[in-house]
Amino acid sequence: METIVKIIITTGELLGLWDAYALLLERLTRGRGRILNFHRVADDKPYPWMPLGSISLGEFENRISYICSKYKLLTLQELADRILMGEPLLQDSMVLTFDDGYKDMYSNAYPILRKYGAPATVFLTTGHIGTGELFWWDKIGYVIYNSRLDRIQLNGVSHSLGTIEEKSKTLDILLAEADTGSEDQKKMLINNLATAGGVKIPDGLGEELTLSWSEIRTMSNDGIDFGAHTVTHPILTRVSLEQAKSEIFQSKVEIENRLNKQVTTFAYPRGMAGDFNTQTVALLKQAGFKCAVTAIPGMVSQQTNPYAFGRIAPADNRRLFKFLASGLWYDLQSRRSVLTARFCPPDLE
Numbered sequence: 646m647e648t649i650v651k652i653i654i655t656t657g658e659l660l661g662l663w664d665a666y667a668l669l670l671e672r673l674t675r676g677r678g679r680i681l682n683f684h685r686v687a688d689d690k691p692y693p694w695m696p697l698g699s700i701s702l703g704e705f706e707n708r709i710s711y712i713c714s715k716y717k718l719l720t721l722q723e724l725a726d727r728i729l730m731g732e733p734l735l736q737d738s739m740v741l742t743f744d745d746g747y748k749d750m751y752s753n754a755y756p757i758l759r760k761y762g763a764p765a766t767v768f769l770t771t772g773h774i775g776t777g778e779l780f781w782w783d784k785i786g787y788v789i790y791n792s793r794l795d796r797i798q799l800n801g802v803s804h805s806l807g808t809i810e811e812k813s814k815t816l817d818i819l820l821a822e823a824d825t826g827s828e829d830q831k832k833m834l835i836n837n838l839a840t841a842g843g844v845k846i847p848d849g850l851g852e853e854l855t856l857s858w859s860e861i862r863t864m865s866n867d868g869i870d871f872g873a874h875t876v877t878h879p880i881l882t883r884v885s886l887e888q889a890k891s892e893i894f895q896s897k898v899e900i901e902n903r904l905n906k907q908v909t910t911f912a913y914p915r916g917m918a919g920d921f922n923t924q925t926v927a928l929l930k931q932a933g934f935k936c937a938v939t940a941i942p943g944m945v946s947q948q949t950n951p952y953a954f955g956r957i958a959p960a961d962n963r964r965l966f967k968f969l970a971s972g973l974w975y976d977l978q979s980r981r982s983v984l985t986a987r988f989c990p991p992d993l994e
Contacts (some may be wrong), residue, residue, distance in 0.1 A: 673716045675736035678714070678724050678945035679970055680938060681708075682956035683743045706757050708959055708966060712739055713761045716970075720870050721910045722767040725936035725951050734947065739970075741765040742956065743828065744874060744912055746774060748853070751860040755869065767793050767856075767864070768874035768912035768938075771896045774858060777849035780878065782820055784835045784846055789816050792842035799834075799841050806842075824915070826877050834902040858903050861919060867903045873875030873897045873934070880920050886928075893928050909935040916940035944972050973977075 685699040700708070712718065716739040727733070741758075744748050746769040758765055773780065778854050779787065795807040804818070805811040819838065823831045840847060865871060873896040876879070881889045893911070900908045911929055913921045916939040929937055929952060936951040943955025960966035 653945055676738065678734050678738045678740065680721065680740040680742055680945060680954055680956040682940060682958055683741065684745060685747045685748040685749055692839060696982060704751050705754060707963060709763055711756055713763060718763050720764045721872065721936065724945065728947055728949065728951055729935065733745050743767045745780065746856045748856050751856055751864065755864055761869070764868060764870070766870040766872050766910055768872045769900055770876070770878045771899045772875045773851055773855050773878040775852065777852045779846065779851040781823065781831050781835060785819050785838060786816055787846055788838050788842045788844045791844050794842060798839040799838060803949050827883055829841050833913060862904060865906065871900055871904060871908065872912060873900060873908055874912045875914055880915055880916045881925050882920055883924055886924060889925060897932055909933065910936040913937060913939055
């Protein structure tokens with residue numbers, strides 16, 4: 646199945662079908678927006694334990710060059726305003742977003758964005774700025790890639806660390822395990838892993854990898870927008886409503902105080918279905934946010950809930966990216982869901 650999909654994507658790109666489909670789609674509708682979801686722009690040579698969500702510098706510039714030649718770039722606030730005011734979306738509109746606030750946003754992505762005059766929105770996890778604190782997934786990666794052991798025992802399970810391939814597999818397993826747990830369970834897993842692997846995570850390492858407020862102000866003064874991504878990056882539906890409120894409000898207030906600008910955009914931590922709900926959205930509205938982005942794949946239209954904008958990943962290869970940006974894949978998925986609901990009703994109890 647995967648081979649067939651690759652053949653379809655490659656053939657379609659070579660024949661120009663994805664560009665043609667995107668153009669036809671824009672002419673038949675009032676327009677649809679695309680929001681790209683970047684995390685890191687780095688080759689990871691200094692930090693081989695941080696491969697999560699990274700795109701290489703060369704591939705990033707290729708994406709930006711292609712986007713600027715094909716799409717009308719907007720800020721997320723501009724896209725949200727058009728939807729909130731009932732205005733049609735601009736033809737071939739696209740928004741660039743970056744989650745978490747890694748330093749390579751400043752060192753790698755920002756110069757390329759300036760080169761092409763491309764606007765972008767960066768979502769900051771404020772509790773990691775200037776504190777030296779690593780994100781929980783980076784802590785797991787650091788221990789795995791810096792342990793000198795060939796194998797570790799964790800919660801009764803043996804994990805291999807002998808080769809780079811084994812480290813990568815173990816990292817995927819432990820990230821998935823931590824991702825299903827509470828914030829306290831994540832901390833316990835990390836502590837147990839560090840003990841089992843015989844690794845001490847250096848104090849302040851996060852400062853080398855996370856944006857500083859000085860770098861953020863420089864980009865803000867040069868047209869880069871900033872939104873909130875909570876204080877400590879918890880999944881908001883797994884913490885108390887009071888803690889969720891604190892995470893949302895405090896991150897917004899700190900960014901506004903630091904930059905002396907209003908913050909109206911938000912990104913849900915992880916951002917999958919179940920990571921936000923009606924109570925979360927109510928808190929965002931109360932705090933003064935106008936829109937929020939998820940990590941759920943999809944396009945944006947006039948009918949889209951502004952507090953549940955879908956986003957598109959930049960993809961591992963250029964042809965796949967063009968295929969996703971055309972919108973065809975999401976239309977096929979939507980049509981499949983409609984047909985499934987129509988012809989495959991749920992079982993009656």
